[in-house]
Amino acid sequence: xxxxxxxxxxxxxxxxxxxxxxxxxxxxxxxxxxxxxxxxxxxxxxxxxxxxxxxxxxxxxxxxxxxxxxxxxxxxxxxxxxxxxxxxxxxxxxxxxxxxxxxxxxxxxxxxxxxxxxxxxxxxxxxxxxxxxxxxxxxxxxxxxxxxxxxxxxxxxxxxxxxxxxxxxxxxxxxxxxxxxxxxxxxxxxxxxxxxxxxxxxxxxxxxxxxxxxxxxxxxxxxxxxxxxxxxxxxxxxxxxxxxxxxxxxxxxxxxxxxxxxxxxxxxxxxxxxxxxxxxxxxxxxxxxxxxxxxxxxxx
Amino acid sequence: xxxxxxxxxxxxxxxxxxxxxxxxxxxxxxxxxxxxxxxxxxxxxxxxxxxxxxxxxxxxxxxxxxxxxxxxxxxxxxxxxxxxxxxxxxxxxxxxxxxxxxxxxxxxxxxxxxxxxxxxxxxxxxxxxxxxxxxxxxxxxxxxxxxxxxxxxxxxxxxxxxxxxxxxxxxxxxxxxxxxxxxxxxxxxxxxxxxxxxxxxxxxxxxxxxxxxxxxxxxxxxxxxxxxxxxxxxxxxxxxxxxxxxxxxxxxxxxxxxxxxxxxxxxxxxxxxxxxxxxxxxxxxxxxxxxxxxxxxxxxxxxxxxxxxxxxxxxxxxxxxxxxxxxxxxxxxxxxxxxxxxxxxxxxxxxxxxxxxxxxxxxxxxxxxxxxxxxxxxxxxxxxxxxxxxxxxxxxxxxxxxxxxxxxxxxxxxxxxxxxxxxxxxxxxxxxxxxxxxxxxxxxxxxxxxxxxxxxxxxxxxxxxxxxxxxxxxxxxxxxxxxxxxxxxxxxxxxxxxxxxxxxxx
Numbered sequence: 168x169x170x171x172x173x174x175x176x177x178x179x180x181x182x183x184x185x186x187x188x189x190x191x192x193x194x195x196x197x198x199x200x201x202x203x204x205x206x207x208x209x210x211x212x213x214x215x216x217x218x219x220x221x222x223x224x225x226x227x228x229x230x231x232x233x234x235x236x237x238x239x240x241x242x243x244x245x246x247x248x249x250x251x252x253x254x255x256x257x258x259x260x261x262x263x264x265x266x267x268x269x270x271x272x273x274x275x276x277x278x279x280x281x282x283x284x285x286x287x288x289x290x291x292x293x294x295x296x297x298x299x300x301x302x303x304x305x306x307x308x309x310x311x312x313x314x315x316x317x318x319x320x321x322x323x324x325x326x327x328x329x330x331x332x333x334x335x336x337x338x339x340x341x342x343x344x345x346x347x348x349x350x351x352x353x354x355x356x357x358x359x360x361x362x363x364x365x366x367x368x369x370x371x372x373x374x375x376x377x378x379x380x381x382x383x384x385x386x387x388x389x390x391x392x393x394x395x396x397x398x399x400x401x402x403x404x405x406x407x408x409x410x411x412x413x414x415x416x417x418x419x420x421x422x423x424x425x426x427x428x429x430x431x432x433x434x435x436x437x438x439x440x441x442x443x444x445x446x447x448x449x450x451x452x453x454x455x456x457x458x459x460x461x462x463x464x465x466x467x
Numbered sequence: 468x469x470x471x472x473x474x475x476x477x478x479x480x481x482x483x484x485x486x487x488x489x490x491x492x493x494x495x496x497x498x499x500x501x502x503x504x505x506x507x508x509x510x511x512x513x514x515x516x517x518x519x520x521x522x523x524x525x526x527x528x529x530x531x532x533x534x535x536x537x538x539x540x541x542x543x544x545x546x547x548x549x550x551x552x553x554x555x556x557x558x559x560x561x562x563x564x565x566x567x568x569x570x571x572x573x574x575x576x577x578x579x580x581x582x583x584x585x586x587x588x589x590x591x592x593x594x595x596x597x598x599x600x601x602x603x604x605x606x607x608x609x610x611x612x613x614x615x616x617x618x619x620x621x622x623x624x625x626x627x628x629x630x631x632x633x634x635x636x637x638x639x640x641x642x643x644x645x646x647x648x649x650x651x652x653x654x655x656x657x658x659x660x661x662x663x664x665x666x667x668x669x670x671x672x673x674x675x676x677x678x679x680x681x682x683x684x685x686x687x688x689x690x691x692x693x694x695x696x697x698x699x700x701x702x703x704x705x706x707x708x709x710x711x712x713x714x715x716x717x718x719x720x721x722x723x724x725x726x727x728x729x730x731x732x733x734x735x736x737x738x739x740x741x742x743x744x745x746x747x748x749x750x751x752x753x754x755x756x757x758x759x760x761x762x763x764x765x766x767x768x769x770x771x772x773x774x775x776x777x778x779x780x781x782x783x784x785x786x787x788x789x790x791x792x793x794x795x796x797x798x799x800x801x802x803x804x805x806x807x808x809x810x811x812x813x814x815x816x817x818x819x820x821x822x823x824x825x826x827x828x829x830x831x832x833x834x835x836x837x838x839x840x841x842x843x844x845x846x847x848x849x850x851x852x853x854x855x856x857x858x859x860x861x862x863x864x865x866x867x868x869x870x871x872x873x874x875x876x877x878x879x880x881x882x883x884x885x886x887x888x889x890x891x892x893x894x895x896x897x898x899x900x901x902x903x904x905x906x907x908x909x910x911x912x913x914x915x916x917x918x919x920x921x922x923x924x925x926x927x928x929x930x931x932x933x934x935x936x937x938x939x940x941x942x943x944x945x946x947x948x949x950x951x952x953x954x955x956x957x958x959x960x961x962x963x964x965x966x967x968x969x970x971x972x973x
Contacts, residue, residue: 215661218809237663245661251654267472268662
């Protein structure tokens with residue numbers, strides 16, 4: 168379990184994380200999304216005890232990240248944004264090195280190599296690995312001591328689609344094993360796929376925390392209708408008439424009430440003698456949630 | 468457990484880099500081959516002498532001469548020497564009373580010089596040796612049983628031998644740069660810092676594994692060197708000095724690597740720092756010819772190695788070991804401070820303030836940090852004082868007052884600098900932090916100097932109190948926003964004490 172309370176980190180005048188309060192329950196995946204520079208990595212580094220908070224507190228499995236940092240480090244598996252590896256070691260040696268540091272024994276190494284799909288490449292130098300393979304060996308390293316808590320910072324950053332899917336599926340498998348997982352990402356599809364709960368961070372502040380469906384429901388109040396008419400030359404006039412905006416070949420009309428909006432669309436079509444080809448509602452995605460929250464400020 | 472594991476893996480990492488190992492072996496072989504070539508070249512140096520190169524013009528050295536020999540005319544020609552003819556008993560009495568700086572007893576085949584323990588006796592001894600050397604150059608037959616290899620030739624030999632012995636340190640200490648700066652640049656250190664290992668263990672393991680590597684190569688070096696012309700009366704003593712210097716250079720490289728932004732910058736900085744360390748220790752050996760710095764010369768590995776190469780059964784220099792380990796410990800504290808800062812984890816260049824923050828991180832108390840900074844200030848003082856003394860000697864001459872002033876300025880200046888970093892906010896805190904800085908400085912100084920000058924430890928109580936008092940004044944001054952004024956006051960108190968001590972001693 169991860170709990171933070173008003174966790175704050177300042178670098179001089181800059182407040183990288185501002186009073187972040189979060190809870191991740193045991194066996195749950197919390198995905199933290201936010202634009203670049205929002206404070207995701209700083210939050211993660213504080214939880215991994217690499218950085219000390221300026222104020223506030225956080226506990227992992229009940230242990231304070233400042234006072235009991237050594238204990239916290241033994242409970243957390245940390246995967247940084249970029250793979251941090253020794254190029255001169257083989258994949259197997261790399262895992263042996265970290266298992267020795269954690270004192271966790273080397274029994275898990277074959278199993279982990281299989282888990283990340285690197286069993287055949289175990290004896291090769293990491294310097295010869297592709298980026299995806301380096302990511303996967305890093306993931307195995309983060310799991311070497313079988314930690315109950317995983318903190319993963321951009322786990323699929325820079326990976327090709329196949330490798331990304333692999334890593335995401337591995338994360339889901341680990342959730343099934345009962346691990347508590349915090350993932351930072353700026354890929355919305357990844358957040359959608361992984362999250363039990365989503366936190367949106369912007370300018371260091373947690374702007375929203377809820378289940379993805381709840382967040383989408385909030386955004387759904389600002390749904391749009393996408394209208395396509397036959398006459399391309401009339402699109403702009405049509406948009407002005409219904410009070411919508413042009414989006415490619417379609418006109419987006421904000422729904423205040425569905426009936427009212429449809430009446431306005433039909434009236435405009437009659438007036439301009441335009442032929443409506445299609446009308447469909449646009450369902451909000453997590454990206455819409457992200458945009459709405461990051462543009463709209465705090466929204467918890 | 469983390470320390471042992473990381474040390475073992477560190478060693479494994481060093482030995483897995485075959486190209487690096489081959490370069491090290493090649494470098495050592497090249498150094499070995501230069502030994503006989505350079506020593507042969509030195510034996511051709513016969514022109515000029517060290518003493519005549521010194522900027523001395525007055526007859527400041529008095530030598531009582533017992534007996535007669537044609538070479539005495541050479542001694543009388545020396546511009547700094549006044550020769551007093553006398554009998555042996557009177558000469559010894561004069562020496563005892565400090566009225567002459569040495570007694571030279573001479574007959575047709577033998578000569579002996581007595582003068583040890585008296586200020587300027589070293590200069591008197593050098594003058595006698597030069598006279599003998601000069602006499603032999605004019606009279607080809609060596610009729611006299613004093614050693615012939617004096618002057619510039621001796622100087623070159625005594626510097627070249629230790630220099631050649633210590634050359635491999637530059638390459639032996641390279642793995643630490645890889646271990647600290649490269650890991651930081653590639654941010655591998657981030658995942659190490661996220662393991663249960665403490666930062667102390669992470670840094671110490673890198674230093675220890677590099678040290679073990681250097682110690683192993685040191686054995687190989689000591690086995691090979693005799694085949695190329697260097698023989699030592701105490702090879703184990705030379706080996707201990709060699710690997711102690713290696714530890715110092717490795718720790719200094721750990722410090723510069725912790726401060727550098729990337730591996731390239733660290734490599735450049737480490738080559739500069741290694742050169743400075745070795746040059747400083749050598750410059751101390753050169754200062755052996757000055758009586759006032761004779762004590763300092765004993766603190767040079769160059770002096771010990773040169774004596775060993777010359778076949779002199781010199782005692783093992785424990786004081787030198789203390790100096791090396793004091794500086795090493797200081798470098799380790801600073802490296803650990805830099806290593807413990809957030810700036811390090813984020814690959815931002817740490818400044819002095821961040822070093823202090825790192826120190827606070829390790830020591831968890833401003834009082835302990837103040838004590839540590841007094842210790843650090845003392846270590847930095849040593850090389851700076853050598854530079855200051857050297858500059859004054861060579862640019863102005865042996866003006867005692869100026870030498871004392873320079874030493875006082877360096878010591879009080881560095882303690883003051885430590886207090887500027889500590890930034891005491893109020894009078895009481897200023898007094899306390901200042902006292903701690905001064906106390907640590909005084910204790911370190913006593914630890915080093917007491918065995919050298921064979922003073923009873925109790926006598927050192929006065930200097931410890933003096934340092935405590937002076938820094939206390941500066942601490943209060945800083946808190947009261949009169950830093951420069953208080954520093955001036957501290958320098959005055961310290962200088963007065965030094966002048967009194969000099970008067971008392973002489």
